[in-house]
Amino acid sequence: MRFVAGKVAVFRWMLPLAIAMALMGGIYLAVRWSAQQSDAVAVKRQQHLVELVISKMQGSIAHDQESVTVWDDAVRKVSQEWDPRWVDSNLGSWMNSYFRHDGAFVISPDRKPLYAFLAGQTNEQEAFSEIGPEAMPLIAKLQERLAAGDEGGTSEQVLSIGESDLVRIGGRPAIISVKPIVSDTGDIVQEPGREYLHLAARFLDGDFLTHLGDDYGFEDLRFSVLPELGRQRSYAPIVSSSRETIGYFSWLPFRPGADVMKATAPVLLVAGALLFALTSALSVVLRRRSRRLQESQAELDHLARHDPLTGLANRASFNRLLARVVATSTIDQANALLYLDLDRFKQVNDTLGHPVGDRLMVEVAKRLKETAAGAAISRIGGDEFTIIVARTRQDEVEKLCDALIAAIRRPFEIDGQPILIGLSIGVAVATGNDADPIEITRKADIALYHAKSAGRNRYAVFGPHMDELIRTKRDLEQDLRAALDAGNQLEVFYQPVYSAQSHEISSLEALIRWRHPSKGPIAPDAFVPLAETAGLIDRLGAFVLKEACSTAREFPGLDIAVNVSAVELAQRHYAAQVLSLLRQFGIEPSRLELEITETALLDEAGVCEKNITALREFGVKFALDDFGTGFSSFGRLQRLEVDRIKIDRSFVHAFDRPGGGVAVVQSIVGIAHAKGLRITAEGVETEEQSEILRKLGCDELQGFHLSRPMSKNSLRQLLGADKAQGTSSSSRS
Template structure:
């Protein structure tokens, strides 16, 4: 009996131990499996990241080439009037210093290298021998495509066809990209297949691997011809277009699961219960981290599709919502797009500041959601909104518009201060699933223009009579293209800028004018924005800059200012274009001043900043135009990298009104002079304004009171009269 009792006691003692051991073993296996899965996912993501980086690098190199290969000057300097120095500066060493390409070559139509640059060395093609085996197949294929007129793959972003591949050059992995050197305007005729070609080389080892490892956390990243650096490393094949691998990138993979196992294994060996507790705790932590990761991912996805200020859908979401609404519509189903724009919102920003404007924008979004809860509301710009309303009728839409206008017209209260704004709405209604979302948006935009033109605080529904506006805009765009091609309708006028103290002409500002053969003079504020939206601003700006350089050469005692749009400054080859024109006309860089607005300083891609830096280093000066009308503030004035501030004419015209702009101008002048900047006041129309600005300390004055813009022919007479006036004095 005692023996049986002893066995039962042992069994009772061993049973919990066995259960505990089984539980510990199960937990250990579960943790190990989770760690293995986590490691596998991490390794796979790192491999995908390497492939993505190489793919993006391959596309980036071709895009870099287009900034100098789709260019009339490049065609002339390579195929018509060979200029080795120009080629090296723009197609050779420039590609290395600006885009970090390791090699650049120019290949003749006979497939011979006429220029070679590699790792800081240039010659007539001798260093091309090691590149030729990898590059010549791409050259041959590209020439065949050019001769056949193949344009597959070109778009607004991809301007010319090209060939690119991953190769191994003397044991080193590299990207080789071939692009034709072609005309950007189409004015230079080239025989298909006989274009000069530009080759770019980017090695994928050394500094590339160092940068890739540092940017993305790859440990001990190396290149190997074969995957033989050890089983504990990860490998990503570098595969050429034929499917053949040219080598492998290898690194010590990130193993989060292994790290977890290493931390928890000793605890498991010490105590089953403690391990169970720690494992349970770790499971909770992992679940929390996973949940936070999911929440972060959801937040990122939300931010990618929503406006961060108001929480409404953004432009990308709006485009998708409208396309889905149209695509899913029945044949007799009507959908409406409301295009909303706030009235007098800019005045709130200018008078009360952007923080108040942001809070007002949030309040506006809240009222829109309360009033139009059945629609999909998006914020697509500063004070622009859209609402997509599905399965509706026009009378319902009109009722909704009335409600929206009434809701926004109610005063807003921020920090105890009432704020009154208005709302204008353009409406486009489309039936069925064959409507074009882009055309619907354009019609709503045109209807909004009509609403604002009719006095604001109202809505307008797009009708057939509004199509005339579309046709007029398209006709004017075609006329502008023809004017740029003909070259006899556009003319550059010059408005003198006078020294405030000596009252003598100190410089000139170049202003473009268009005299249409049938419509007469067309205002710049009409055709310049049209040129920007139609993709013609580069040609228009190049025309003005070339004429200004010609005038600067004719009048060597005067500096020349030229207005530059943010779109022009955002082109990668813009700095090279300016350098080329200055050399062509033998104009010193410091005599050219480029006038920009603060839009150019808000360039997220950084191309404008690179061009500004390159031009300033070369000696070109910059002026900030229309100061005080955009995002300007005294705080920003302390940080702007410009040489001159141009005070907007609205401050000058406010001198004769109570509480006018004298104090503001005085503050701007004081801060600008403290920073070493010169001040030019625009819009001077009376002698009284001129005297006030002179006493406030402005350096230069400009306006109709002093001189209107004049053509080049009258400029000679004006400067002659100024010279005679100084002589008589």
């Protein structure tokens, strides 16, 4: 009995221990299984992420190509007027420096490489020989599709069809993408299947793996032709469209479960008595990790839909929201899209730095949200925003625009520094659910352009007339670019300036002329302001100045005047460029006179004044053109020194009208001479005007009565006649 009782006692003692050990073992096995499952999920997620990144990279490369292949200029430069330098700058090496493509090629319709660029490779033939065998099947397939008229489901996101695949080049994995070079306007007719092609290549090893590992937390990410299946590594196959495996990516996987096991196993073995507490702790740890994963996922989802700086919706969210608002609108519901652009924001970045610019952008977003409460606000890039106002009326939209402009014009203060910027707004209003979101956006963008052209800090509501104005201006801008490139449409004419007393030619004024091959002569008033807004004024001004210097060298006895835009004069290196050109042609600076307009006096940054001061120190003279027609005053002349004032032709033409301009001109001449300035009168068209101006004390005269603007050849004949006869009045007819 004692033996039996002893066995029962031992059993009773062992039973709790056995239960505890079994429970601990069960918990251990459960934790281990959970860790393995967690590791498996993490590994699968990383594998899926690799596949997703490669897929997005394919689409991104094709999208990058479309920024240069759907372009009239590209079609002309590769098929009509082959320009290797232009092709390299726009279709070749630029794709590497801007988009980080490793290779860029231009392929003829006969499948021959016309241009080849491969990073690290200097020989074009060798460069294409590495890519060609893998690219030719894609080129052939794309040409077949193009010849068959296949558009490939192009949309606003996909502008042209293309072929793309994953290949192995020289043992390296790569993405190859082929796109046709096509017209963006449709004005250039191309034979289907005979388009020139653009080939892009991006290797998926090297820096790509480095960036992928850094951005997504892959440890020791590698590429290999054969899988590295070691127990400690995970891998993902790289599969082409033909289902051929071209290699594998492998990495040390993220194993959250293994980390948990390392932390908890010693505790389980040592602290058996704290079993339930440990179980609770593990549950908390797992819940926290799960919560962090959920929070990370939520953060990623938020970043995918919002601008990280301001927290506003991004471009993708804006596109989806606008489409949804339009689709759910009733037939009589009016919706408005406001396209916003900050004025002078670039100057803030340039002068105060990007950190201040970022903080200013955050403050701008706050004011927009306060002013347009309840509306859908998005930041679509840089200093551009959109606001969608559903179920509204035009008068309400106009009030909102006024409020937004007033809100942004109030000074911002960052680190005690007051910052003043402005706001321009383009508005498009659409009614019903059959409106096209893309068309609404385009109209708002056009209206924004008109608002900026009208002087900024204002809004414009889209009207049908804006389309035609934009199209005409865009065509003229393209023609002007072509004229500057061609070099045979633009010509510099010269109008002599005569001494009022001796009637001899004292100087020449250089004037730009443009004879369009189909539209005929185009007035400078039409294309010079366009050159300023289109960023072409530097090229145009440089062309005129260079021609003027050449003429000054040919006629060493005459000074020459050149009109300079306030936009040119506001460039920090303008003075150095002028002096360099004078040295190149061997012209004394004192023989050059730059004619400026009153807008140069409004340069808030003071760059114009600095350039004028620098050039005057070297002897270059300055004249204030069209004096008296704007805000000119002699008080301003005290601040900005000039050598000559040119009286506007409107005062001269007023001589024969009651209360004419004789008294005004007499006052201007008197004050100018008292200040030591010379006076030139423009627009002299009669002998009577010439005599009045001479008696009033004008130093020089200029106008059609004396001489019209003439070509360089005509100038040679005139100066030749003057030399033979003296500069008499007969030469001024």
